[in-house]
Amino acid sequence: MSSSWNIRQLIDWTTRYFNDMGIEEPRLEAEILLSHVLQRNRVYLYTNHEEPVNQHERTCYREYIKRRAKGEPVAYITGVKEFMSLDFKVTPDVLIPRPDTEILVENVIMLAQNNSSIKKICDVGTGSGAIAVSLAFYLEDKTIYACDISENAIEVAKQNALNNNVSIETFVGDLLEPVKNQAKFHVITANLPYISKEEYFKLDKQVIQFEPKLALLAEKDGLEAYREMLPQALNLLDDGGYIFIEIASNQTEKALELFKGFSSIEILKDLPGRDRVIKARKE
DSSP: OOSOEEHHHHHHHHHHHHHHTTOSSHHHHHHHHHHHHHTOOHHHHHHTTTOEEOHHHHHHHHHHHHHHHTTOOHHHHHTEEEETTEEEEOOTTSOOOOGGGHHHHHHHHHHHHTOTTOOEEEEESOTTTHHHHHHHHHOTTSEEEEEESOHHHHHHHHHHHHHTTOOOEEEESSTTGGGTTSOOEEEEEEOOOOBOHHHHTTSOHHHHHHSOGGGTBOSTTTTHHHHHHHHHHHHHEEEEEEEEEEOOTTOHHHHHTTOTTEEEEEEEEOTTSOEEEEEEEEO
């Protein structure tokens, strides 16, 4: 980089560099990183593209580029990821929220908005709190509970609730154990680890290197966490209550075998049309 650069020049250079490295959406990532350095939104970059970037800002931006070039995800560099049009703090203690999971959240919101009897919702394996906080934000009259085995993850979820001006009840513990003495829930959601060991080592290297293994890898065929959790959910759901779980698209058949005691089972597809979420009702 030369001694004098403006916003447009920096983005153009970084886009070419990221593209040469095979990074997907190189321009978007260049813009996100520069926006974070300048503490401005991306619209500002478009409307002020000739504005010079000072040496301190360029130095910071250069360090971000180096980190990204080593494979570190942009969300961990900036510490922020957008989900459901909300900003979420992310750290290496939590999985980066994925757009595919928005399908689960959107369907829970639609269900709850059309069913006034739904008052209590519990999110299992909440991680950053993406599901729980989003539900609390868009369903202001519901009580949202969030559980995770990682105390560090729960601290991130608490911060995200605070940052988005919502309230959630948080619990540390394995699956639904920490809320087993609470009153019955009307909806339970879960995006638990569902990647088998065989599939785990096929993941993108940056996922394996930087994202928490605890939040991704599950035993055997990847469904062990759900095998343990679904009987718990059946006991803790109110009669007629609903459960939503996220799965991998190649797990549908085996996952459906786990839903004993549930009815009205539906497969919800993600934007590319792959099986992504199973929705079921307690009989």
